[in-house]
Amino acid sequence: MAKSAIKDLLQDALDNSIQQVSGSDATFLYAESPTSPMHIATLIIVDGSILFEDFKAIVASKLHLIPKFRKRLLNVPMNLDYPYWVDDPNFDIDLHINRLKLPDPSNWKTLREMTSSIFSSPLDLRRPLWSIDFIEGLDEVSQVPKGSIAIVSKVHHVMIDGSSGVGIMSILFDKNLEDKDKPIPKPRPFEPDELPDELSLLLKSSYGFFKNPFKFPKLVGETAFSFIKANINTQISVKKPMKKGFSTPNTIFNKSVSPRRTWGTAILSFERINTLRKIMDVSINDLILAICAGGIRRYLQEREKLPTQPLVANVPISIRVKGEKQEMNNQISNMLIRIATHIKNPIERLEYIQEQTNLGKTRHKAVGAKALSKMADAVPFGLANLAAGLYSKYNIKEFHRPPFNVTITNVPGPKEPLYLRGHKILSIFGLTPVLDGFGLIIAAFSYNGLVSITTTSDAKTMPDADKFSRYIRESANELEEIILSKGKQKEASKVLKIKSISFFTEVKRVLNANEKMRKENIGLYDFCINLGAEKVNYQLNILENTTSVKKKKTSKPLVKIEIDDENLINLHRKKLLLDEVIIQDRIKLTATKKNSDKFLKLLSKLLEDN
8 A cells, every 4th residue: 555655656756747837937936025026917908899708708718728827836845846837626717807897087097007006916826827807998098999998917927928928819819800700619628637745746856856966067067168158259259358247327226116016108100110220220129229228318317317327228038949839938038238328319329239239149149048048947946035035025135236227128029910809909018027126127019010118117116107108209209300310311322422332242252251260350340431521431340150241330349440432442453552551541540559450461361362
């Protein structure tokens, strides 16, 4: 009898059907506190009314497609290891879907206040970690038809990140208007597995440890090697060694947070943002960061709290591999980016941010996002939970500078409209968790040609989140006005015939074909081409794996080269000798002697190979 019981326990310990929470997912569990519930929320505005019972039936019919919606967490005794996802034998959909009526005046302000109240309440960690509030009677919300509904969904961050959240939307909502006529399927029967007992969980965790006892030192070793490699790569890719880490200023966003959440949103046209991207030759993410930086700068400046140092943003990036199976979990890593809040000029701010993100991507790629995310799995859950509790209890954040000031995340959503029983989804806004020391997070979400930039904070840190959102809109408008003006100037300058463009084409070709030459000359080079009455700047960016040439000015190049267009093309065509150009002072270099000599050696080699 005893042997049989032991055998059953061992079988339970070896059972792979029970999924354990990963280390990276678990960070959102031990970060939770009474003032900081760690769930993500979305506010979805639906055009027109729909019956509550129909909506509940739709959700019930699709629960089998979202298995974790009927699972809850089960802790290992004494919190010695990460919890496990287990079927909830007491699952009841009525405990997760609520029906509400928007009180009078049923306008946008009232809806925002109701959403804030819903978002401020924590999820019950003893049940499946999600809830949906079905809000009827949006009668006075501007640009929304009378009688429309809002849906506020909350899902704990231990369960999803932004990308997997988009996956849930694609399950719950329809992609075609015609789907409204389809009958709602009946929910599939739910037959939950029995809950494992505490001893089984303890044995299972012990088995995992003994199976790979060197997991922790192995991960530390791998990651340390990656960091050393990244540091070497970074040091040879810039003109001077980088300072260790960021010197992050203390701001009003990096204090204790209160339990009540505040939020506001700015809605922008994706096409307008994309037009600016093309003119400036930057990424959508660079533009979002620049727009947010403009709003943050004005908000802090108005309160006389703007630091002289640039604020540092934590920028989550997805590490999901293209084509990888979409799973309901967190697959994110992070970059730290200086967002140039110390720069007044919006264009210069954008260019600074672009250089920072390019550097961040290089550094991040060298370290390896997967290596960084694996580190969390190596930290014992109980130890991490204790550390998080001590950090909050003893207000440790007050004794050190924050690693970053604000989180800015950009999640691409569905490009085409979604529907709910034939009713179009008008808008989607993402609310995100804040916690002590990190009281501001900005989430950009694109959907059906619009980008919502939603700010989440708390009543103590940012009681006027709606005003801050207005600053975001004004920052976007200011940047657009300047960039469009620059675009017109760019179009006008196209009539200028730049003869030396063939030189840059050849340089790019030669360097991309010669790995050794690239590695020896990594850095940014700024060519200022004199065309008589006009000047044009070309940026030569030599990286370890590739070389690019862009028509733009570089703020801090390794070498700045000033030369007439005529002289450069004659050098390229071998009508002039480089020594002759140098002696006659027809080329001017701004750089250290070491970098100048290095560049002239490179230029000589490029002209020889031409």
